[in-house]
Amino acid sequence: MTETATPLWEVFIRARNGLSHKHAGSIHAADAELALQAARDVYTRRGEGQSVWVVRSSDIVASDPVDKDMMFEPTASKIYRHPTFYEIPDDVGNM
Amino acid sequence: MYSQGLIGADGKTDEDEAFLAAFQERIDAEQKIEPNDPMPEGYRKTLIRQISQHAHSEIIGMQPEGNWISRAPTLRRKAALMAKVQDEGGHGLYLYSAAETLGISREEMYQQLLTGAAKYSSIFNYPALTWADIGAIGWLVDGAAIMNQIALCRCSYGPYARAMIRICKEESFHQRQGYEILITLCNGSDEQKELAQDALNRFWWPSLMMFGPSEGQSVHSQQSMLWKIKRFSNDDLRDKFINATVPQAEFLGLKVPDPELKWNEEKQGYDHGDIDWDEFWRVVKGDGPCNRERMRTRRRVESEGAWVREAALAHAQKRAERQAVAPVAAE
Numbered sequence: 140m141t142e143t144a145t146p147l148w149e150v151f152i153r154a155r156n157g158l159s160h161k162h163a164g165s166i167h168a169a170d171a172e173l174a175l176q177a178a179r180d181v182y183t184r185r186g187e188g189q190s191v192w193v194v195r196s197s198d199i200v201a202s203d204p205v206d207k208d209m210m211f212e213p214t215a216s217k218i219y220r221h222p223t224f225y226e227i228p229d230d231v232g233n234m
Numbered sequence: 235m236y237s238q239g240l241i242g243a244d245g246k247t248d249e250d251e252a253f254l255a256a257f258q259e260r261i262d263a264e265q266k267i268e269p270n271d272p273m274p275e276g277y278r279k280t281l282i283r284q285i286s287q288h289a290h291s292e293i294i295g296m297q298p299e300g301n302w303i304s305r306a307p308t309l310r311r312k313a314a315l316m317a318k319v320q321d322e323g324g325h326g327l328y329l330y331s332a333a334e335t336l337g338i339s340r341e342e343m344y345q346q347l348l349t350g351a352a353k354y355s356s357i358f359n360y361p362a363l364t365w366a367d368i369g370a371i372g373w374l375v376d377g378a379a380i381m382n383q384i385a386l387c388r389c390s391y392g393p394y395a396r397a398m399i400r401i402c403k404e405e406s407f408h409q410r411q412g413y414e415i416l417i418t419l420c421n422g423s424d425e426q427k428e429l430a431q432d433a434l435n436r437f438w439w440p441s442l443m444m445f446g447p448s449e450g451q452s453v454h455s456q457q458s459m460l461w462k463i464k465r466f467s468n469d470d471l472r473d474k475f476i477n478a479t480v481p482q483a484e485f486l487g488l489k490v491p492d493p494e495l496k497w498n499e500e501k502q503g504y505d506h507g508d509i510d511w512d513e514f515w516r517v518v519k520g521d522g523p524c525n526r527e528r529m530r531t532r533r534r535v536e537s538e539g540a541w542v543r544e545a546a547l548a549h550a551q552k553r554a555e556r557q558a559v560a561p562v563a564a565e
């Protein structure tokens with residue numbers, strides 16, 4: 140058994156031009172080059188991608204689910220950010 | 235794999251009532267649970283066990299079929315079998331990643347497999363003796379896996395459900411290539427048809443065992459259902475599999491090796507004979523036809539590959555160090 144753990148990488152794939160890269164999963168690899176090769180083998184065996192990003196999982200900064208309310212609640216209370224908040228007479232037509 | 239992964243699972247948990255009730259409310263509202271969400275310890279442990287054993291099954295499952303790659307009868311069959319075995323390796327990797335999101339390391343899971351602390355599906359302890367077995371494995375073993383995995387696509391744990399969706403998309407080719415092998419054999423000579431019948435005779439019962447024993451009133455199983463880790467009982471999935479598979483056997487002109495199998499008009503499904511659960515437990519506990527060989531192979535591959543992993547890590551470290559030193563030297 141190898142003693143050192145092989146680093147974990149997150150894999151993002153652009154299915155085709157015009158779409159953004161989307162998280163596909165993760166893989167283990169010793170370095171960036173091997174990570175790209177492994178990502179291709181594991182996540183694009185059937186033409187799922189045109190482009191692959193790999194990012195060291197330890198480099199990702201994530202919000203804590205526990206802070207969910209504090210982080211995202213304000214979007215729910217600021218209804219004036221949505222178009223339906225404003226009253227425009229029907230006569231004006233589509234706006 | 236699949237439901238067998240829940241055998242002996244310890245869903246015991248000791249969070250307070252309010253925490254468990256709030257969690258259950260999320261589950262009942264069909265909210266997916268994601269990696270860092272608060273979750274009961276029993277939920278986390280049960281999932282680690284099921285997902286990691288599912289992963290081990292995919293990896294060990296490469297062995298019986300891998301044995302036939304070099305002996306595939308045509309280039310077409312060889313390409314298909316190689317692609318299938320490669321897919322199974324990929325399935326193992328998706329699943330290991332999903333389990334890792336629950337806080338267990340890849341190395342720890344490998345260790346559990348190699349020491350025998352973790353199990354894998356009983357089915358992969360049966361040998362693939364003839365080319366017809368490759369057909370039967372695709373048709374029956376992947377067929378049973380699909381039945382289980384489609385149900386798991388709606389599992390409450392997000393990463394597991396997503397891995398299942400990906401896997402299910404790939405599985406259908408596995409089953410079709412297996413069935414196609416059997417169609418070819420069944421349209422061939424008497425000897426070839428006999429080979430197909432023999433494969434069905436040997437793989438039928440072990441395939442039914444893949445769904446795991448009847449749960450009856452098992453508390454663990456009820457907890458898993460409540461948490462929506464599993465959504466259907468082992469018996470329900472097995473019946474679904476039988477109902478789907480018997481007509482396919484008839485199409486091939488093969489006979490399902492169960493004299494008690496008969497259509498039950500009332501329940502609109504088949505009744506079947508007793509499954510030999512003694513055999514099942516023997517195989518699960520390590521005494522199947524190939525348990526030792528499978529583990530021996532897995533351990534050998536792990537130790538023979540160690541120098542490659544070590545070299546890759548040493549190379550990565552050397553390059554990282556050089557990169558760190560270079561700017562200093564330039565100053």
Ligand SMILES: [Fe+2]
Binds near residue numbers: 379401
């Ligand atoms: Fe698979």
Ligand SMILES: [Fe+2]
Binds near residue numbers: 376
């Ligand atoms: Fe498969």
